[in-house]
Amino acid sequence: MSAEVIYGNVLAEELREEMKQEVGELSKQNIHPKLVVVIIGEDPASMSYVKGKQKASEKVGVASDLIEMPESTSQQELLDLIEKLNLDDTVHGILVQLPVPDHIDDQLVIEAIDPKKDVDGFHPSNVGKMMTGQDTFYPCTPYGILVMLKRAEIELEGANVVIVGRSNLVGKPVGQLLLNEHATVTHCHSRTKDLRAHTKQADILIVAAGRADLISGEDIKDGAVVIDVGVNRVDGKLTGDVEFESAKERASYITPVPKGVGPMTITMLLHNTIKAAKQIHKAQ
Numbered sequence: 001m002s003a004e005v006i007y008g009n010v011l012a013e014e015l016r017e018e019m020k021q022e023v024g025e026l027s028k029q030n031i032h033p034k035l036v037v038v039i040i041g042e043d044p045a046s047m048s049y050v051k052g053k054q055k056a057s058e059k060v061g062v063a064s065d066l067i068e069m070p071e072s073t074s075q076q077e078l079l080d081l082i083e084k085l086n087l088d089d090t091v092h093g094i095l096v097q098l099p100v101p102d103h104i105d106d107q108l109v110i111e112a113i114d115p116k117k118d119v120d121g122f123h124p125s126n127v128g129k130m131m132t133g134q135d136t137f138y139p140c141t142p143y144g145i146l147v148m149l150k151r152a153e154i155e156l157e158g159a160n161v162v163i164v165g166r167s168n169l170v171g172k173p174v175g176q177l178l179l180n181e182h183a184t185v186t187h188c189h190s191r192t193k194d195l196r197a198h199t200k201q202a203d204i205l206i207v208a209a210g211r212a213d214l215i216s217g218e219d220i221k222d223g224a225v226v227i228d229v230g231v232n233r234v235d236g237k238l239t240g241d242v243e244f245e246s247a248k249e250r251a252s253y254i255t256p257v258p259k260g261v262g263p264m265t266i267t268m269l270l271h272n273t274i275k276a277a278k279q280i281h282k283a284q
């Protein structure tokens with residue numbers, strides 16, 4: 001078998017076209033969705049994602065401001081900036097690019113963002129809503145994965161989903177979203193005994209461990225759906241957590257890196273920003 005490749009960039013393009021129409025409609029009601037991205041320090045990888053966000057926003061017609069702060073920014077300065085953005089009625093979405101430098105407590109930063117503007121879906125209030133099956137901002141990468149699976153018409157109800165990685169950004173929330181869709185979810189991580197025994201059982205395998213080539217063809221079941229969330233730089237090239245060529249031979253569907261989950265993450269960020277603007281202005 002050779003898997004069908006799910007190109008996130010193609011789906012992202014379609015969704016962005018739809019969102020562009022919606023932004024056009026909103027502008028007639030004098031609503032202009034605006035995202036502010038805050039980045040601290042000059043990590044080249046972070047800068048590259050942030051540039052992607054700026055470009056996509058422009059295409060969709062979402063205003064996107066970038067605030068670049070030096071590595072030496074104090075925690076209080078950052079919290080003050082967030083407070084100012086919380087109170088600014090023209091700002092609908094606030095994203096602080098993670099990771100932040102070590103001298104800043106990331107959880108404090110996440111909790112400082114007004115949950116109504118928390119387009120990353122990281123605030124405990126929004127995480128709690130997601131966990132209890134309420135409508136809220138879902139974290140962008142998990143939400144992007146859910147949309148990809150649904151668009152490919154992959155059966156989620158009763159599916160054995162195995163997730164490798166348990167971060168607050170991806171592993172934990174993607175499991176929650178798929179549990180809400182009635183999947184049977186197993187979370188694996190660095191302390192899991194016999195990882196392969198688990199991954200081999202997966203109808204849908206989601207790999208978000210941050211280790212290049214952690215998973216290869218021998219680790220997956222014939223006909224599995226493989227979602228690669230890895231973003232590793234190896235010799236300057238972006239690569240996933242899945243050894244693509246061998247996995248592709250076994251899988252029914254597979255996402256590549258790049259052009260897979262990444263572009264969908266950005267798309268769902270714009271979706272959340274539009275949603276925030278509508279909710280703040282109580283638009284239809």
Ligand SMILES: Nc1nc(=O)c2c([nH]1)NC[C@@H]1CN(c3ccc(C(=O)N[C@@H](CCC(=O)O)C(=O)O)cc3)C=[N+]21
Pocket residue numbers: 048049052095096097098099120140141231238257258259260261262263264265266
């Ligand atoms: N508060 C916060 N929210 C985030 O959502 C967040 C974050 N911090 N910190 C970093 C991670 C990583 N992330 C990516 C988004 C898009 C691509 C993406 O579009 N990648 C392209 C290629 C980009 C390239 O070539 O560099 C692709 O996969 O095709 C990748 C990674 C969002 N993150």
